[in-house]
Amino acid sequence: MTNFVARKLGKSFVEPPPFDLEKSFVDSSALTPIIFILSHGADPTMALLKFAQDKGFKGEKFNSISLGQGQVGRLELKGRLYERHLNYGDT
Numbered sequence: 001m002t003n004f005v006a007r008k009l010g011k012s013f014v015e016p017p018p019f020d021l022e023k024s025f026v027d028s029s030a031l032t033p034i035i036f037i038l039s040h041g042a043d044p045t046m047a048l049l050k051f052a053q054d055k056g057f058k059g060e061k062f063n064s065i066s067l068g069q070g071q072v073g074r075l076e077l078k079g080r081l082y083e084r085h086l087n088y089g090d091t
Contacts, residue, residue: 019044021051 006014021034021044028034036044045064052062 021047025051025055 002014024034036048038044048064052058
């Protein structure tokens with residue numbers, strides 16, 4: 001099927017566009033975070049860490065959470081901490 005679509009419509013219809021982290025960052029906010037949903041073998045971690053460092057997000061200004069097995073509790077804790085910062089202006 002993929003070959004058929006590529007032949008009839010062009011490769012752009014079967015190949016994903018390159019991900020533009022800069023554009024995604026501009027569209028993000030504290031209430032609209034960037035979330036990566038990855039397929040097996042995809043790992044943007046190094047590119048994301050470099051981008052964050054280039055933008056001055058280090059230490060507590062940058063959080064990366066893997067939602068693999070057993071990680072939901074960490075996400076809930078981060079959510080509670082984030083809500084506290086919003087409620088009390090403790091940023």
